[in-house]
Amino acid sequence: MKSVWSDSCNFTKRETLTNNISTEVLVIGGGMAGLLTAYMLKKVGLKVVVIEAKEVASGVTKNTTAKITSQHDLIYYKLRKEFGEEKAQQYAAANExxxxxxxEIVDDKNIECExxxxxxxxxxxxxxxNxxxxxxTARKLGIDAELVNEVTLPFNVKCALKFxxxxQFNPLKFLKVISDELDIYENTKAVHIDVDNNLVITENNIEISAKNIVVATHYPFLNVPGYYFIRMHQERSYVLALENAMDVKGMYVDIAKDGISFRNYKDLLLLSSIDQRTGKNEEGGCYEQLRGIAKALxxxxxxxxxxxxxxxxxLDGIPYIGHYSASTPNIYVATGFNKWGMxxxxxxxxxLSDMILGKENKYEEIFSPSRFDLSLSAKTLAQDTIETAKNFIAQRVDIPDEHIEHIQNGHGGIVTYKDEKVGVYKDEEGNVFMVTTKCSHLxxxxQWNADELTWDCPCHGSRFDYKGNWITGPATGNIKVD
Structure with a gap:
């Protein structure tokens, strides 16, 4: 399983940090958000260090569909209604x-990234x-939009809004050029932030002192302060890249939950669909479902x-960008991109670069993490709280007396083994791999993910391979059985 971007670009390998250092700005996370922030700050002369738990652009960035757009489903009327026209204008203008x-960056650096x-x-x-x-609303906010009912798709639509x-571009080819100029340490995982002393500790007990710290790890790993684990959940979606399909002459997203998204890249058509909460794919079949759609179309x-x-x-469909919390003036966060990561x-x-430089940014208010307002987001918060509570309780209730022998080769599941609840995967040869079923985050x-042979957390989205090795956070540790 490899994205089209991963197969198109190789990054320069970077060293692992092995000694204590200090810097003006430390960026945690070597994806699109972290590297762009580091690039902008280094460009104005600040000393910036980036640390990445694995390799540059090896996380969510390599799996994006790479649409650069201010069209984020049907959001602007909702924003104006809930937050007022001024803040809706901030959101629109910032994304435009x-x-x-x-x-500007592509042209300035002559980046060949399609x-x-x-x-x-x-x-x-x-x-x-709607x-x-x-x-x-979009037109009033200054977006070049139009209503149409004819599109270049293999089926008719009832209505479409065109921005x-x-x-669109190849995100890894873009990042390769700007990352070559940055000071980056790979395989350097941050596991703790001493918020009182602006100190980051890595899993190898290396200390990094920084005047300013940017957490750009997709999902923040520091639970308190900030409490992002009650503000967000994670969802997965699936993508196919098809030859011999068609040129749809644009980028498309369906307003339906399980609708189909399209875009072209060179001679390929990227087809994506089947959004689901992380940790809700025990039976698998998502790729086969998408392949069925591709075959039909x-x-x-x-x-x-x-x-x-x-x-x-x-909770409200807007990213959290700004101070990590009111009590951490030198720690910043960028998270919650709601499928619009570019x-x-x-x-x-x-x-974030303006905030660190002490400059006023006219767009920051709508994205501020401190805007958290339960009155606007109570329904979503309730749904997330129920899901989290259900999966905490699941650790504490009895399950049927099912043993390892009941797990078939090539399958995984949760069983009782020696009076303990464990996750079991059997490979095609019958080799058994056991893990604890407790996420190392909270x-x-x-839950078992049958399509990708992983253990996924339905509460906050952490993922682990079938051997218990950490894949992505907010967890920072493995889940191997002692």
């Missing part, structure tokens, strides 16, 4: 500027509700790549 900023200006569409197969309100002058197509991705979903990464870099019960 992000598109232009990507182009950057293309394309329209972006949100469409519906059966509804027109499209007119969204169109009128002009959006963009493009019977002569051939699958070239397949992969999945993961997104942090906030523009949100650039918005993060623009806002102890939620992990």
């Amino acid at each position: 500027l992000a598109i232009r900023k990507f182009k 950057f293309e200006v394309k329209p972006a569409y949100v469409y519906s197969l059966d509804k027109t509700d 499209f007119t309100d969204e169109f009128e 002009n002058n959006q963009a 493009f019977p002569n197509s051939k699958e070239k790549y397949y992969w999945s991705t993961q997104d942090c979903m906030t 523009t949100s990464s650039m918005v993060s870099a623009m806002i 102890g939620c019960q992990l």
